Amino acid sequence: MSVFAPIGRRIGDGTIRGRVKGGDASPTSIVFLVLLWLSLFLAFAFLVTLIVTTIIEGSPRLNGMLLTEYPASRPEEAGARPAILGSMMVIAFTALMTLPLGIAAGVHLEEFSDRNNWWNRIVELNVQNLAAVPSIVYGLLTLGALTAIGVKDKNIVIAGATALSLLILPVIIIVTREALRAVPIEIRQGSLALGATPLQTLFRQTLPSAVPGIATGSILALSRALGEAAPLLILGALVFVSFDPNGLLSGYTTLPIQIFNWTGRPQEEFHILAAATSIVLLALLLAMNAIAIVIRNRYQKRW
Template identity: 50%
Template sequence: MSAEEVLIHQNKRPKAPALLTDHDGDRRIGTRKMLNQIAHGLFLLATLVGVVVLAVLLLDIFKMGWKWLNLDFLNSFASRFPAQSGIKAPLWGSLWLIAVTAPLTFIFGVGTAIYLEEYAKKNWFSRLIQLNISNLAGVPSIVFGILGLTLFVRQMKLGQSVLAGALTMTLLILPIVIVAAREAISSVPSSLRQASLAMGATRWQTIYKVVLPYSMPGILTGTILALSRAIGETAPLIMVGAVTFIYFTPGNVFDAFTVLPIQIYTWTGMPKAEFQNLAGAGIIVLLAILLTMNALAIILRNKYQRRNG
């Protein structure tokens, strides 16, 4: 190859890209930092909007209802006269409803999760069940109310009873509990199962002695949070016939009942301003019950985590 051909060949080679200067690098780093600060500010603003709205709402509720919150309010039945009205019937109705719903939800929810995770074969049928459970978790609550009205109130002849409402609430939150329990059970390391089986334990002994204690924090947390949703539901209970005004507390699961959300909704629709204050006091009581249940979930979770640790 002649000298001219070598020169032409060298000129056709692509030129190496110019190295970035320190000024260009600093500019890019500054741009990334600015974008990061803008994103951080937007996320903080989005969080503060929800917190501020919640704080204003709670402040308004406490301002309206705090003065009406006393022992007479907790021990009195609903009345046409605001000064004599209370939440004894809906408070006891809500407690009865949760007392019946909680064991039913825990037994059926955890049992289903154990079957799907530990016993069911991984085939199209189990995948179909899991898909339907996930879809049921997003079904509107009024649909479960219609189902409860048809199945429990009319077909099973339970009427407008605590048991009919509890079974309806169980159907409502059961998909949530199943999903939470499955996630907790699937998070148990397989090495623990294999070690238990290697020691001669049966499958059920492994589940009862190893898997459930390890996954219990997640199961209990998901169950109590699902029950917190159930205690605030109104539409399904209206469908199954929870009454608006009632002048006695339930004595058994077959008695008529009402709950706090229905009583609060009734008070908010009345024209007198005093009933709005009563609604605020009822909301405070309902919030106290919800916060107590959430605190119980945290305590149980920490207790089992320390035990497993």
Template identity: 55%
Template sequence: MAVLTTPRSNVELASKGRPVKETAFRLALLASLAIALIFLVALLAYVFIEGSPRLDSRLWSNMPSIRDPEIAGAQSAITGTLWVISLTALFTIPTGIAAAIYLEEYANTSKWYNRVIELNIQNLAAIPSIVYGILGLGIIARTFGLGFSVITASLTLGLLVLPIVIIAAREAIRSVPPSIREGSLALGATQWQTISRQVLPASIPGIATGSILALSRAIGEAAPLLMLGAVSFIRFNPDGVFASYTVLPIQIFNWIAQSREGFHILASAAIVILLAILLLMNSVAIWLRNRYQRRW
């Protein structure tokens, strides 16, 4: 005789097997997180231990040397990195915020060209960085005649991270409750007054966090800058936007390629400096997020 099951009994049977599956899934997630953290800690520990003999003032006060690793430093690479990332931020952040404001507040999604813009922004965020290097070489360096200079590297890296800034700014603007806009408009404010005085101040935490994280990606890029003539050995600091330059990733790449152990130690010490700059940028992002964050 067949045994009839009620809906209640089916639910009870399913609930009995659910805790086992949930526990197994949670353990799998924790194991994945633990493996990632173990490798990260091991990598950081190796870099710190390897580079500790050269973590002194010589590293940021001396210029590079191709002969003696004991007196070689990374002053020109550190200065070039600050130049490039500052100009990248100057170009990317205002452009990305303006694009996000247009797409979220003004663009008509029923128009085909706005849909094409949104589709291309999503696609550009996934393009490999070397493609942007080729683009910068062919258009910015040669067609526009800017050459292998700081401004060329900054514009190229700006194009690389611009989609990330736009996406982050759009998400931050979208998170502002519609009631804020409606209340401002109801009180007689124009659309631009509503955006500039209500929406943008409330979006600062998300915009700042996304922008700094995007710049953190740009500061570690080496592939596009190899296409743009970033010189691996420069004994002077850039004195303008059209000057030759080098950056920390290129300098690290050059030292690692050397055969002598002293240059490998220098490379590890330079990695620590690069990580310190990244940590400082991320700390600023966290501070801005906590300083201006609002709960609705």
């Protein structure tokens, strides 16, 4: 990403790595380099072990039935169809609710708000803090809000999507601001100098240039929401659903909840099923991240 490019260049030219490569063989830098590689290797080894063991464990049940069947009490007949559909539906509504709101808020804070205003500074500080709040808190918040407005059945798609939207909204605001900040000020000045209004500048110049950054960040945030179970469990998420979710008020289950439920069963076959479902979740996450990369590569601009 363009934000990090200058920093990367600086590292390559001058500091630690550059010097070691350029012949600075002092023991300290060598030890430091080894330590860096070691920690990288450790993280990578954990990841590979986790993925490989999950794939090996889950592979016997990674078949069409997993995608088309409903949960059942005989593990050999069970599938994760409602969980897959539920996850997709909840994420779709989460995206619909957060993206416009988050991007608009980010644009306002970065392009239009007066940064010297104490009120705006408080909002900024809050957004940053909210991004670090544990996900369960958003579940509790949604639960409290729904109870306050008297919603009885809290296990509905719109409730889950609201909790997840609250969870990733601060992240989307932050990535929008980062992406806008990476657009050189000269682009805005040039546009304004040619007589465009601030809004025209935003919609025709600044925002289009920031699309790759916003899209990448948003999809990564949505991937996080896809893997969340805690806020949905607080809302009374179902562990057994024998129908497809079909709208905002429909009951639903999601992949992490289905996995959570199956790993708690006594039968070994259910654990295999849980591992196979984890692979499906992993595949969905990888697909979303791949879309992020494609969007970034396709629309990226360099100045």
